Amino acid sequence: MLKVYLYKNCSTCRDAKKWLQARGIEFEEKAIRETPPAVGELGAVADAVGLQKLFNTSGGDYRELGLKDKLPTMSRDEAFALLASNGNLVKRPFVVGEGVALTGFKAADWEKALA
Template identity: 55%
Template sequence: MKTQIYQGAMSTLKVYLYAGCGTCRKAKKYLAEHDIQFTEIPIREQPPSVQELGAMLDAYDGAITRLFNTSGQDYRRGGYKEKLKTMSVEEMISELAVNGNLIKRPFVISDATALIGFKQEEWDKVFHVG
């Protein structure tokens, strides 16, 4: 996975979180413990933009399904396991951009960072910890 992405207008580390998510709480604690400055954004109320989703997609080498929260109720209720088989990437990005519940979290993005989910080993490498 590459973590260096295009030069754009996203210099601040943005962390999209859901307060009721245990993994998000772990990620937030990690950032605080390592004194990493970030802007917290509630993912359900303010999903990442189409531009941010596209940057994350690029960082994950086009693996669009990695962006989906496959264990979420909206994903299951919406039948996305089957829907994704016939949807275009543009349609998938559009769905994610309007429904933050569909996005795997935490969703962490800046000019130089693109992370989905919280795996401490991966975060240690990206944030040069350890």
């Protein structure tokens, strides 16, 4: 089943959830801050979209940790460990499922991936 990691106060996440519901797409909703994606899920999505796109670059935690400068020298394992321990760092919505790997919400990309 499709797993969709969302943050309830995020308007983009609400839009994505409405989009899925309007199309009758079944999904398991996960609270991204309380239960960040597991390392295996992060790896699957990173393979599809790239490591950099996993990070919520507009978030306060990203800036406070200075990740703009640290990320280029960080190993994949270090990046995954950081993301798996802090859901605020993960770009949302974060979607993983059989043959599906998405971050952020762009209706055209979601239409293509979930058609």
